[in-house]
Amino acid sequence: MLKVSNVSKTIEGKIVLDNVNLTLEPGTIAGLVGRNGVGKSTLLRVISGILDPDHGSVTYNETDIHHNPQIKQRMTYVPDSTEILKGYSVKEIVMLYDAIYEHFDVMYFYSLLDRFKLPKNKKLRTFSKGMKALFLMILSFSTKAELIILDEPTNGLDPIVKRNILQFIIEEVSERQLCVLISTHHLEEVEKMADVLIMIKEGRIESTTSIEDAKSSFRKVQVVYKHSLPEKIAHLRNVNILNQTGRVYTLMIKGNIEATLDKINQENPLFIEELPMTLEDIFISSLGGESHVS
Ligand SMILES: Nc1ncnc2c1ncn2[C@@H]1O[C@H](COP(=O)(O)OP(=O)(O)OP(=O)(O)O)[C@@H](O)[C@H]1O
Numbered sequence: 659m660l661k662v663s664n665v666s667k668t669i670e671g672k673i674v675l676d677n678v679n680l681t682l683e684p685g686t687i688a689g690l691v692g693r694n695g696v697g698k699s700t701l702l703r704v705i706s707g708i709l710d711p712d713h714g715s716v717t718y719n720e721t722d723i724h725h726n727p728q729i730k731q732r733m734t735y736v737p738d739s740t741e742i743l744k745g746y747s748v749k750e751i752v753m754l755y756d757a758i759y760e761h762f763d764v765m766y767f768y769s770l771l772d773r774f775k776l777p778k779n780k781k782l783r784t785f786s787k788g789m790k791a792l793f794l795m796i797l798s799f800s801t802k803a804e805l806i807i808l809d810e811p812t813n814g815l816d817p818i819v820k821r822n823i824l825q826f827i828i829e830e831v832s833e834r835q836l837c838v839l840i841s842t843h844h845l846e847e848v849e850k851m852a853d854v855l856i857m858i859k860e861g862r863i864e865s866t867t868s869i870e871d872a873k874s875s876f877r878k879v880q881v882v883y884k885h886s887l888p889e890k891i892a893h894l895r896n897v898n899i900l901n902q903t904g905r906v907y908t909l910m911i912k913g914n915i916e917a918t919l920d921k922i923n924q925e926n927p928l929f930i931e932e933l934p935m936t937l938e939d940i941f942i943s944s945l946g947g948e949s950h951v952s
Contacts, residue, residue: 659683660805660837665704665714667697674700676861678714682854684804684835687827689848691841691937692858693945698841699738699809701858705839706735706807718805731760733805734798738813738841744783751782751797759801767800774822788819795823799830806830808840812847820844824851845937855937859945869937876940877911881922882929891922898943908933910943 662680666673674697682688690698703709705716707723707730715722721729743751748771756762771778774792776785785793791811798806808827812820828851831838842848848855848869855872857864865872878900881887887907891897896918901908911918922930 659719660705660839661717661720662701662705663715663717665701665711665716667700667704667709667711669700674861675704675711678858678861678863680856680863680866682837682839684837685831686854687831687838687840687852688854688856689840689842689845689852690856690858691843691845691848691941691945692864696858697861698858702735702807702809702839702841706730706733708735732803733807734759734801734803735807736794736798736809736811738809738811745781747781748776748778748793755797755801759803761802763800763802766802767796770796770800774826788815791815792819792823795826799826804834804836806836806838808838810842811840812842812844820847827851845941849937855940857941857944864944872937872940873935875913875915876935876943877915877919878908878933878935878939879911879919879922880906880908880929880931880933881927882906883925883927888925891925894918894921898946900939900942910935910939912943 660680660682662678665675665678667675678701690701692698700709704711707716707727710724716724718729718733723729723733746754752764752767756764768778774796776789776793776796782790782793795811812823815823824847827838830836840848840852852869854866855869856866867875882905886905887899892899896912896914898910898912899907900910
């Protein structure tokens with residue numbers, strides 16, 4: 659189990675992580691989402707031991723990863739860039755990983771290269787962006803680590819490569835009790851594959867919930883009143899306006915759903931309809947800032 663306890667980190671005078679707490683069980687795929695610059699990559703770097711926290715701790719199976727580097731054998735971090743490896747050939751990178759990771763499975767690695775039709779004798783700089791992303795994924799899962807940390811693994815990839823990567827991650831997790839933490843801006847991917855949604859806002863964890871719970875704690879409705887949205891509704895703290903076109907309002911209700919629907923109905927709407935909801939709606943409603951009216 660991964661446990662992040664009270665982690666804070668200040669970089670160049672800016673508080674980037676502010677008392678972050680997080681627990682992830684084995685067999686879980688967790689999606690870490692948040693707006694640009696809120697600290698996702700920094701959190702992943704702290705969890706993977708690249709950065710030390712100023713306060714707090716990160717433990718894996720109750721071993722502090724910053725004070726026991728040996729535990730890093732059981733975890734692997736895939737950054738959002740392959741810059742550092744681009745001068746090396748596939749063979750050199752495999753030798754490096756094999757030397758670092760006790761359980762690195764060379765046979766498995768080459769079988770995956772075959773499966774995904776990646777070349778075995780080239781330098782990484784000759785790979786396309788999609789090939790590099792797949793390569794890194796294969797490399798990290800071949801370490802046989804139990805905790806896999808992926809920073810934006812599908813950024814800029816075409817839909818087929820993306821699907822291959824996601825399918826591969828799901829397969830690996832279903833075969834072993836892995837714990838996968840993925841930072842991404844692709845909410846539809848989180849919706850498809852993750853069990854847990856972690857929302858981060860300005861260096862703080864806004865919420866950690868199962869995808870199901872996240873969805874059941876919100877309701878999206880479209881509503882039309884004779885005039886504008888009644889003040890009584892607009893002022894409700896658990897109601898966000900996702901969109902407004904003329905007198906048609908799309909509202910997100912967070913918590914206290916039935917009682918809030920009653921209040922909306924008591925104001926005699928001309929029309930009210932529940933709409934299907936995506937994680938993107940939850941993201942905008944929870945992390946979108948002060949005004950959500952487009
Ligand atoms: N090495 C660094 N030097 C200076 N500032 C940094 C450094 N690393 C991160 N920061 C700052 O910390 C904040 C969080 O950055 P981080 O990369 O963790 O955000 P992020 O949520 O991953 O963003 P994005 O979604 O855009 O990738 C930003 O304001 C960033 O400028």
